Amino acid sequence: MSIPRDFQISKSKRKMLIELVESEISPFYKGHRKGAANQRNVLLHAISLAYKAGKRKPFKGGFSVFQNSILQEEEKYLLMAIGISEIGLDALFPDKHNEIYKMAEEYANTGIDIVYNMVFKTGYGDPLLDFETAISEALEKT
Amino acid sequence: MNISKIELENFRQYRGKINLEFDTDSKKNIVIILGVNGAGKSNLYNAITWCLYGVEEHSKHRDGALKRLNESKRNDMKTEAYANVNVKITFSGRSPLIVERKQLFVKTATGGLYEQPDEHKVWFLKDGNWKPSNQPSATVNAMLPEGIRKFFFFDGEQLDDFFKPGLQGKGKIEKAINDVSGVDVIDKTVEHLEVVERRLRRSGSKSSPELEIIQKKMNDLQIDMDERKVEITDKKKQASFLDIEIEKCESIVKTFPVKEISAYQKDREGLDKDLKLLNEELDKNKLERIEKIVDNGPYVFARKAYLKSKQTIDDATDSGQLPPQIRGTFVKELLDGGHCICGMDIEHEGPHRKKVEGYLRDAKWSMVDQAAIDLKWKFDTRIAKVSSTSKELLEIGRKISEYEARLEEKQMALKEISEKLKNVDSEEIVRVEKNRNDFSKQKSKIGNTLAILKSQQNEGMAEMKDLKDELNTEMRKYQQLEVTSKKMDLAASALEVLQTLRNEYISEVRDSISSNTDKYFKELIWKKKEYNEVVIDEDFDLQVFNKFNNNVKLDLSAGERQVLALSFMSALKDITGYEAPVIIDTPMGRISKKPKDNIAECLPRYLKDTQLILLVTDSEYTSSVKEKLDKRTANRYKLSFNENTSATSVVTI
Numbered sequence: 020m021s022i023p024r025d026f027q028i029s030k031s032k033r034k035m036l037i038e039l040v041e042s043e044i045s046p047f048y049k050g051h052r053k054g055a056a057n058q059r060n061v062l063l064h065a066i067s068l069a070y071k072a073g074k075r076k077p078f079k080g081g082f083s084v085f086q087n088s089i090l091q092e093e094e095k096y097l098l099m100a101i102g103i104s105e106i107g108l109d110a111l112f113p114d115k116h117n118e119i120y121k122m123a124e125e126y127a128n129t130g131i132d133i134v135y136n137m138v139f140k141t142g143y144g145d146p147l148l149d150f151e152t153a154i155s156e157a158l159e160k161t
Numbered sequence: 162m163n164i165s166k167i168e169l170e171n172f173r174q175y176r177g178k179i180n181l182e183f184d185t186d187s188k189k190n191i192v193i194i195l196g197v198n199g200a201g202k203s204n205l206y207n208a209i210t211w212c213l214y215g216v217e218e219h220s221k222h223r224d225g226a227l228k229r230l231n232e233s234k235r236n237d238m239k240t241e242a243y244a245n246v247n248v249k250i251t252f253s254g255r256s257p258l259i260v261e262r263k264q265l266f267v268k269t270a271t272g273g274l275y276e277q278p279d280e281h282k283v284w285f286l287k288d289g290n291w292k293p294s295n296q297p298s299a300t301v302n303a304m305l306p307e308g309i310r311k312f313f314f315f316d317g318e319q320l321d322d323f324f325k326p327g328l329q330g331k332g333k334i335e336k337a338i339n340d341v342s343g344v345d346v347i348d349k350t351v352e353h354l355e356v357v358e359r360r361l362r363r364s365g366s367k368s369s370p371e372l373e374i375i376q377k378k379m380n381d382l383q384i385d386m387d388e389r390k391v392e393i394t395d396k397k398k399q400a401s402f403l404d405i406e407i408e409k410c411e412s413i414v415k416t417f418p419v420k421e422i423s424a425y426q427k428d429r430e431g432l433d434k435d436l437k438l439l440n441e442e443l444d445k446n447k448l449e450r451i452e453k454i455v456d457n458g459p460y461v462f463a464r465k466a467y468l469k470s471k472q473t474i475d476d477a478t479d480s481g482q483l484p485p486q487i488r489g490t491f492v493k494e495l496l497d498g499g500h501c502i503c504g505m506d507i508e509h510e511g512p513h514r515k516k517v518e519g520y521l522r523d524a525k526w527s528m529v530d531q532a533a534i535d536l537k538w539k540f541d542t543r544i545a546k547v548s549s550t551s552k553e554l555l556e557i558g559r560k561i562s563e564y565e566a567r568l569e570e571k572q573m574a575l576k577e578i579s580e581k582l583k584n585v586d587s588e589e590i591v592r593v594e595k596n597r598n599d600f601s602k603q604k605s606k607i608g609n610t611l612a613i614l615k616s617q618q619n620e621g622m623a624e625m626k627d628l629k630d631e632l633n634t635e636m637r638k639y640q641q642l643e644v645t646s647k648k649m650d651l652a653a654s655a656l657e658v659l660q661t662l663r664n665e666y667i668s669e670v671r672d673s674i675s676s677n678t679d680k681y682f683k684e685l686i687w688k689k690k691e692y693n694e695v696v697i698d699e700d701f702d703l704q705v706f707n708k709f710n711n712n713v714k715l716d717l718s719a720g721e722r723q724v725l726a727l728s729f730m731s732a733l734k735d736i737t738g739y740e741a742p743v744i745i746d747t748p749m750g751r752i753s754k755k756p757k758d759n760i761a762e763c764l765p766r767y768l769k770d771t772q773l774i775l776l777v778t779d780s781e782y783t784s785s786v787k788e789k790l791d792k793r794t795a796n797r798y799k800l801s802f803n804e805n806t807s808a809t810s811v812v813t814i
């Protein structure tokens with residue numbers, strides 16, 4: 020499978036990503052669980068939420084967040100599901116995999132704003148409630 | 162490792178040469194050294210620590226080394242005469258050792274007394290012969306490091322310090338656990354790495370004005386963070402002081418001689434305990450909720466993608482596109498061969514060749530048909546999993562609400578108790594309760610300030626991390642700083658790993674000491690059914706839960722506290738892994754008769770595989786205590802101080 024070595028997002032989003040894993044009020048706070056999967060979790064949420072909102076945008080000047088080789092099987096299938104839903108069964112061909120990962124990066128790049136707003140721009144409420152509500156809505160609508 | 166012999170010469174109140182020999186074994190592991198106050202027990206203890214480590218810590222003597230030479234010997238010395246102070250200890254066991262420390266004293270022609278530097282010698286047994294050690298201190302430390310000797314040689318009367326309320330007791334417990342864990346090695350490495358990192362940063366930042374600006378920002382931020390750290394420590398101290406004051410107030414209410422009033426405090430303690438457990442459950446569920454959301458969110462939000470992709474695969478299957486009916490390799494072979502299976506010529510362009518080429522385009526799907534089938538199955542499974550997420554979250558949410566409601570209920574009950582106490586028919590209690598409330602309010606305010614300070618400190622740390630990254634990025638622009646930048650990266654990663662390692666390690670050591678203290682306490686305590694569990698929590702607070710699951714640490718009698726302390730010391734000793742004798746000065750000093758007998762009953766079981774040397778007074782070593790210890794006692798000595806000769810004599814009893 021020909022995939023890019025690193026998963027990248029725009030440099031301008033780096034601060035938001037760090038804040039999402041460093042802040043104790045964030046569900047992605049690194050202290051909640053052991054291991055270093057948090058930044059990846061943020062980006063997977065970003066990809067899915069941006070896909071749901073139908074927003075993706077190419078960017079220049081990215082920085083590497085993690086190596087794609089660390090993605091779990093389930094996470095690769097998620098990218099595949101998005102790929103097939105966007106470009107059809109052609110997404111199954113190895114020469115399209117690079118395009119699918121790029122697409123995921125573009126979704127992540129816009130989606131990180133959505134995640135950030137859900138965590139930090141909800142006033143004084145519990146950010147988790149926003150996620151819970153969004154989860155319930157997503158299940159009801161689809 | 163056991164002490165088999167102690168030889169003293171002119172040490173403090175021991176005039177001339179005095180020998181104590183011990184024949185302990187696994188069946189008789191106790192040595193009793195009896196003496197009234199001032200007979201020389203503490204100086205025997207000092208002789209041991211001086212011989213091994215060159216210190217007389219457990220001593221009232223702050224009068225310099227000159228008085229180490231026995232006073233009457235000093236007076237009898239003629240001018241220009243010499244006298245030795247000598248302590249020699251023989252250890253038997255797997256690695257026998259002789260440790261000796263001696264010091265020469267000289268009386269000058271004018272009558273002045275001078276001491277020479279002391280001389281430390283150690284011999285170890287090799288091939289049946291005693292060989293001198295080239296590094297006496299290192300050899301002694303290999304047997305029992307000085308940093309942890311206090312868990313082997315200790316004063317029974319000071320053990321109570323562990324259970325002082327508030328930060329004082331917790332601090333002592335935390336320090337003891339840190340000491341035995343050897344975590345200081347990691348701490349020193351962390352400190353060193355921080356210095357290295359700062360030095361690298363400073364050296365690199367001189368290369369450009371941009372770097373200097375970032376460095377200045379980092380320095381300013383560091384000053385802010387250091388100031389905040391001091392403020393946090395101060396606030397913690399204030400909170401600890403308030404804890405003590407609150408406990409004092411509660412203790413007055415609890416021991417008040419009106420049953421109705423003291424019962425309120427007992428109820429309050431029960432409610433506090435319930436609140437703690439409920440909060441723990443609440444935290445557990447909240448974490449579960451976070452995990453559920455973080456783990457499932459992406460799949461739920463992309464559910465449409467799964468459904469759409471699955472439909473695409475289904476449509477392709479229904480239309481016959483998947484799996485392809487003709488294999489691509491077969492069609493390619495026909496085209497290469499130039500003949501169709503029907504015999505038509507397909508070597509040259511024409512409608513027949515075109516039709517067969519069309520089959521090849523369809524057949525490309527053979528490359529991915531299995532992948533599509535696999536994915537369809539994976540998508541199905543994921544869609545099913547995702548559908549149950551909402552229900553699971555709902556169930557966790559229900560539990561959280563339930564715990565929150567119960568917490569509120571308990572808090573209301575606490576308020577009611579406080580209101581009742583403010584209206585009882587006792588001016589003292591009304592005043593005490595008012596004070597308690599004031600202290601609680603102050604503590605709550607301090608708690609809020611602390612939370613803000615800690616959050617600011619975390620933000621500072623995050624900002625520092627950003628600045629470090631910024632500095633690194635800037636430094637990479639300069640080729641000459643490439644190596645420095647890489648070194649900084651390495652130092653930062655090493656620091657992160659070490660901090661995580663330290664926290665995990667200390668947590669494991671604390672858990673192990675906690676469960677061993679619990680084990681020993683349950684073995685030793687006489688009221689076995691009364692106590693449920695001894696726990697050292699994450700705050701290093703030692704708690705004793707009774708059968709009703711109330712924390713009764715503050716209600717323990719002096720005897721029970723002593724047993725708890727001995728259990729804790731034993732657990733600490735275990736974690737060190739060293740096999741050295743345990744020497745306790747006045748193990749039952751402050752304890753009244755009944756608990757003394759109880760402790761004596763349990764002492765033979767305490768550290769039964771370790772040599773136990775007990776320095777006891779007459780009032781501790783009563784006839785009933787003696788009777789209880791006799792079976793496990795190997796040797797008994799009595800120390801007697803003769804005021805006429807100013808010297809202690811030692812006799813076997």
